[in-house]
Amino acid sequence: MHEMSLVEGVLQVIEDSARANHFSRVKTVCLEIGALSGVEPEAISFCFDLVMKGTLADGARLEIIATEGQGWCHTCGQTVAVRQRHDPCPLCGGYQVQPNGGMEMKVKELEVE
Amino acid sequence: MCTTCGCGGHAALIGGKAMRREARKHGGAVAYRAPAGQAAGEAAHDTAQARIIRVERDILAKNDALAAVNRALFASRNILALNLVSSPGSGKTTLLVRTLRALKEKFPLAVIEGDQQTDNDAERIRATGVEAIQINTGKGCHLDALMVEQAMQQIALPQGGVLFIENVGNLVCPAAFDLGEAAKVAMLSVTEGEDKPLKYPDMFAAAGVVLLNKVDLLPYLDFDVPLCIEYMRRINPGIRVILTSATSGAGMDEWLEWLESGMKQLAAREEAK
Incomplete structure (x- = not known):
């Protein structure tokens, strides 16, 4: 359950941004979570309210942009869509696929006041 | 399937079925937003009064x-x-x-x-x-x-x-x-x-x-x-x-x-x- 640490990381990003951009309340937190990031949006959501309690993002709405996974197939020599790390290439069925997208886990934007 | 953007999500599966957290104590279900440029209109929400800060910073x-x-x-x-x-x-x-x-x-x-x-x-x-x-x-x-x-x-x-x-x-x-x-x-x-x-x-x-x-x-x-x-x-x-x-x-x-x-x-x- 490292999602708890990750949400604490989200709070640190929010607090840094609050100092730089001079805001005191966060209404919405938008995260971008890739399908291959190893992060479970459900678990993030579960910890979110708990970690934000008593902070400037107390009660904030959480939105998640789920980006799709992609990888470079060494056999086909092109980028292909993959849903998880051990998926075969949808074109050739092989496993020589190096993930190259959908690994993000970042704070995309904040709605503040 | 997520109703906000139509993505498959990647929620935990229990017996092959998506885990539900309807009656959770903290917060509601995960709110998915469509990636930019993909059904952006549907993802619009009330931003009339608030400021949007583009952070783009890695959680870690x-x-x-x-x-x-x-x-x-x-x-x-x-x-x-x-x-x-x-x-x-x-x-x-x-x-x-x-x-x-x-x-x-x-x-x-x-x-x-x-x-x-x-x-x-x-x-x-x-x-x-x-x-x-x-x-x-x-x-x-x-x-x-x-x-x-x-x-x-x-x-x-x-x-x-x-x-x-x-x-x-x-x-x-x-x-x-x-x-x-x-x-x-x-x-x-x-x-x-x-x-x-x-x-x-x-x-x-x-x-x-x-x-x-x-x-x-x-x-x-x-x-x-x-x-x-x-x-x-x-x-x-x-x-x-x-x-x-x-x-x-x-x-x-x-x-x-x-x-x-x-x-x-x-x-x-x-x-x-």
Whole structure:
């Protein structure tokens, strides 16, 4: 359950941004979570309210942009869509696929006041 | 399927069905938003009064920044730092003890031990004569860069040698947290089941080398070594796999050779400076 640490990381990003951009309340937190990031949006959501309690993002709405996974197939020599790390290439069925997208886990934007 | 953007989501599955959290105490279901440029109109929400700040910052930015500080310190002292990761009981500490005994006359060595509780592993390391510091993470399931930075302040750094960081036994969470290491050394033991690389892909994706340990037990098990290696390479196509037994010493030569080639690369980089 490292999602708890990750949400604490989200709070640190929010607090840094609050100092730089001079805001005191966060209404919405938008995260971008890739399908291959190893992060479970459900678990993030579960910890979110708990970690934000008593902070400037107390009660904030959480939105998640789920980006799709992609990888470079060494056999086909092109980028292909993959849903998880051990998926075969949808074109050739092989496993020589190096993930190259959908690994993000970042704070995309904040709605503040 | 998510009703906001129509994505498949990647919620936990229970018996093949998406987990529901309708009656959760904290907050509602996950609100998915469509990626930019994809049904952007539908994702619009009331922003008339509020300010939008585009942050675009990695959630692990703070840990990654601290890891970069650790990495710079290792580089300046010519230290090969390795992050040992595996599930509990795969033999990390036993292999480490054997490795330290083999290398301690050749290189300066030190060990950072991570466990939720007890000082037992650091004690086992100290019995070899190598300095060790124990981190107890309490409820924590992984080491992070800050813990390692603070642990380093309590030991003599092995200048021109190897710092082994034995992570908390956990095949999931330590994959995400960079400690500043040169490589993650993942260990899997043959008593664990050959499909573990598929079950816990993130760790095998993050690893620089895999040690398949306890091979002395293979005659008593149904473990399929080639299949396990094939699974590892589905996740990480170029991964080097070394078969070891920390008990019998099998494969130790190959592992020590891997370590020494890492040391040589460091030395070459030092000369190139």
